[in-house]
Amino acid sequence: MAKKGKNYVESAKIVDRNTLYTPAEAIELVQKTAKAKFDETIELHVKLGVDPRHADQQVRGAVVLPHGTGKTVRVLVFAKGEKAKEAEAAGADFVGSDELVAKIQQGWFGFDVAVATPDMMGVVGRIGRVLGPKGLMPNPKSGTVTFDVEKAINDIKAGKVEYRVDKTSIVHVPIGKKSFDGEKLSENFQTLMGALVKAKPAAAKGQYVKSVSVASTMGPGIKINPTKILD
Template sequence: MAKHGKKYTEAAKLIDSEALYESLEAIELVKKAATAKFDETVEVAVRLGVDPRKQDQAVRGVVVLPHGTGKTKRVLVFAKGEKAKEAEAAGADFVGDQDMINKIQQGWLDFDVCVATPDMMGEVGKLGRILGGKGLMPNPKAGTVTLDVAKAVQEIKAGKIEYRLDKAGQIHAPIGKVSFDAEKLNENFRALVEALVRAKPAAAKGVYLKNISVSSTMGPGVRVNPAAYR
């Protein structure tokens, strides 16, 4: 069993590990229990009643958090001509085509999100081993393969996040920073969970939202009552 430090142990005493809290109360406890010297990220973990091994029960999508994540993402756009100009005007950090592909092949990865126009995917696909392993490959389901590059960049900058079911049947996603107001964190939390409910696969049977917990980077988890979202 993992040993925790004194600060974590003291913080854990604030939380009833058997209780199911309403989301706002849970977030307020997470803020109280955050003791790190840096501005910790507030994260949500959701266990879903789906079989991650089955393609028809995959859960993946995006949601724009109303108050962002507290982190400014560096966006790379693969585009040419007018679409490249649109991406630059929308605030993309890096824009290019073959020049950017060459740069990445040489080891450059100083960005957080990739967006590409459909006509660029034939070339971008050659970066599959590099980008795919780091979860950076543009994908239509995530809205990062699109002709509307300006909208994609603006949404990412505004706080759009991608969620994806892992092999254990869980979703992990950030909803902001501990320094955020509790109400704003709660609105981000609700936006994420409601997006997950909308993304429920038709093939999923039984209880869909099994467990929900919220925590800070270094703090203990607080269980949230999923009944309000079922």
């Protein structure tokens, strides 16, 4: 097991591993335990009572955080003609079609989110095997396959985050930076939890939100009482 750094060890002393904190307490603690020299990202980890092996128990979607993530997001848009012009005008960082596909096939990934107009999905499908595992494949469920490219770009730049349950039934999503005001982190937290609760599949049985925790990039996880998440 990797040896934990001095900062992590010091931070872990402040956190009681047996306590389930309220969201406000956890956010205050996570900011105290983020001791790295850079502006650490604060991540939310939610274990859900779903079995992601079943298609009817998938949890996936996107939500615009009221205060963004604190990260500058580079948006790539697969579009042609008027839609390409619209994407450029809306502030997309990269716009194109076949030439971008060729670039990505050669190993270029200088973007964070990919958007595509529906008529471009045949072209984008050629690199699905490469984009899919990196979570970069445009998807109608997350609003990244659309003819309304202007809205898609604006939402992403404003702080839209995608959430998706992984193989272990956990959702990992950034909710901001250590430098954020505690209230802003709390509002982002509530917005995201609200979206996850709304996204509960009808096929999910029993307790849906099993465990919730927040952690900074280099800090320890802080457990939150699942019954207090939307207080």
